[in-house]
Amino acid sequence: MATENKSKPNSHPNKVNKKRKHYLPYNRPVKKGAHPLCPGVQGFFITCDGGREHQASHEAIDVIDSFFEEVVEEGIESKVEKLKPSVNPLNKITKFSYSDSSSSDDEDNDENKDAGDEGRRDGDELQKKNADEPVIAVNIDSRDETVSQNEDDASFEKKTQEIEEKPEDHLNQEAKAAVPRVKKQCVRTGTDESGNGSSLKLEKKSVDQLIEAELAELSDKGKRRFSKLDPACNGVVFIQMRKRDGDPSPKDIVQHMMTSLASTRKHISRFLLRVLPIEISCYASDEEIRRAIKPLVDKYFPEETQTPLKFAVLYEARANTGIDRAKIIGAVAKSVPPPHKVDLGSPNLSIVVQIVKTVCLIGVAERYKELAKYNVRQLTSVTT
Incomplete structure (x- = not known):
């Protein structure tokens, strides 16, 4: 019986126990995630x-x-949809409110003709009055007055002729103004923003270089x-x-x-x-x-x-x-x-x-x- 109560000897005396106790290093924080959540982020x-x-x-x-x-x-x-310009062909003539219909143009022409006729009548009356009144050329001043009157009559006739010819020119000007002007694109010259006149050098990168730059950005x-x-x-x-x-x-x-x-x-x-x-x-x-x-x-x-x-x-x-x-x-x-x-x-x-x-x-x-x-x-x- 005594022999049975004795403890059995270790069958493997040279075997070392692999389970060891692991202790936290002294005066060091516990390891957490690489990038912990903190305030100030979105x-x-x-x-x-x-x-x-x-x-x-x-x-x-x-x-x-x-x-x-x-x-x-x-x-x-x-x-892009907001920045798209409205479709407006160059040859299209836009009509304004005062030139919306042909009747308005006819009315303008009639008014101009009436004004020319009235100008002619006034000129004829002035000429008759000047012919009836006696002209006494005694002094140099009176001569100047008669010359000035004749010059006024000649200028008045020229104005009436211009008024008669004006409607056609006026219509041509309106037609020209109705056609929109083609805006030229601003072409940037070889000067930088500072205006020093130095030529801009555009760096042309290949596809491989762009991919490498993007991969470098992603790796960071x-x-x-x-x-x-x-x-x-x-x-x-x-x-x-x-x-x-x-x-x-x-x-x-x-x-x-x-x-x-x-x-x-x-x-x-x-x-x-x-x-x-x-x-x-x-x-x-x-x-x-x-x-x-x-x-x-x-x-x-x-x-x-x-x-x-x-x-x-x-x-x-x-x-x-x-x-x-x-x-x-x-x-x-x-x-x-x-x-x-x-x-x-x-x-x-x-x-x-x-x-x-x-x-x-x-x-x-x-x-x-x-x-x-x-x-x-x-x-x-x-x-x-």
Whole structure:
């Protein structure tokens, strides 16, 4: 029995236990995501299935980029249509109000003829009066007067002849003025904007060089238009948008995405659920939210307006239990000026407030309930 109670010797005495305890390095922070979510960014707040954040982030960048290009193309086409000149052939004669019909031209000719006849009659009467009155050429002054009278008569006859010939010339001038002049295009000479006269050198790059430059820009993470940030929360993805001059806002891109998906019912993603536009991000506190939301309110809810809007506040919080929900909603609702009213049933615009840990993300959504709460999966699902 004693031999049975003895512990069995180790069959492999030289074998070393592979399980070792790993301790955190002393005085070093815990490793987090490469690009954590922080205040001061704008982009897209996306929900996905838990554990699929990596795949959803890559898919979201491709989907958002495609819809971004569509919005830009539509904006360019609308600008081109506005800049198109009206069709006006060069040989077309435009008629003005005073020369709308031929009758008006005839009336002008009759008036000019009447004026010429009256001028002739006045000239004949003056000549008769001068012939009846005796002319006494005693002084040099009286001679000058007679000469001046004769000169006046001659000039008057010339004027009457000009009046008779004027209608035809006048009509020719109107016809010439009616034909629009061909505008010459401004050709830029070889001078720069400073006017120094130096010739401009146009760099001609090949296709390979353009592709290399574009690849270099894409490889630089700081120059990418869309990049992912780590919110450090399960089931959540944030895509940052570096907005440049002339780019559409995140609201415009998401609005175009949802309306097109609702009309086409085309399946575009595998992991994405809701896509919300975010235009402002700050720390999750009452004071910071009131200060940061002012430009957004001025943009979408102006004080001086004849058509007040109805709005609603959509609040959600993740990984943060220390913040009061009522305070955040009250701070956002009170920042909107009084002409606009709160309507939770049928709002025109919805203010989206998403809190992820210590960061507050704010955006504006239009037709939120009509478009299935901006849920891509529900919009593209085929209902039978």
